[in-house]
Amino acid sequence: MMRDKLNFVIGITFIIFCISLVNYSRNVDEDSFMIKAQFNRIDGLEIGSQLRLSGVQIGKVEKILIINNKPMVYFAINNSHMIPIDSSISIQTDGLFGNKYAIIEPGGAEKSINSGDQIIFTEDSILVEDLLRKIINLGENRLKKDNL
Numbered sequence: 001m002m003r004d005k006l007n008f009v010i011g012i013t014f015i016i017f018c019i020s021l022v023n024y025s026r027n028v029d030e031d032s033f034m035i036k037a038q039f040n041r042i043d044g045l046e047i048g049s050q051l052r053l054s055g056v057q058i059g060k061v062e063k064i065l066i067i068n069n070k071p072m073v074y075f076a077i078n079n080s081h082m083i084p085i086d087s088s089i090s091i092q093t094d095g096l097f098g099n100k101y102a103i104i105e106p107g108g109a110e111k112s113i114n115s116g117d118q119i120i121f122t123e124d125s126i127l128v129e130d131l132l133r134k135i136i137n138l139g140e141n142r143l144k145k146d147n148l
Helices: 002-030 128-147
Strands: 032-038 050-053 056-067 070-078 088-093 100-105 121-123
Touching: 032 056
Parallel strands: 050 100, 088 121
Antiparallel strands: 032 070, 050 056, 056 070, 088 100
8 A cells, every 4th residue: 555655656756747847848949949051061060069159058959951962950049149140150169079069150230030040151060180181281282392
C-alpha cells in the first residue's frame, strides 16, 4: 500500500514536470522571432549554434535547409533585440578549433528586421585548412622572393 502511494506521488510529480517543461518551451518560442540568411558554405554551423551580437548571445540557429544548392539558415532571436535591416551576418569560430557561431554586425538603418526577413549581407565560414593553405603559400612565395 505504501509502495502504491509512493508510485502515485512520483507519477504526479513527473506529469507536473512534463507540463511545466512544455509551457516553458512555448514561452521561449513566443519571446523570439525568426530571420533567415543564405550562405555559400556554413561548415560546422549546426542547429542550436549561437547567434551573437557584440559578443553576447541573442539567439540560436533554429533550422538549416538547402535551397538552390545553398544553405539557408533560420535563426530564432530574442524579441528584446532591435537589429537594423542593413546588418550583416557572418560565421565565426571560437578560437582556432572551437565551435562555429554566427555573429551579426549591426548596420546604421533606422528600420529594424522583422520576423521572417532575410539578411542579405552574409560572410561564409572560413575553413581552417584553407587558412593554413594560404599561410603556407605566403611563406613559400616569400621564400622564392628571398632566394631571387
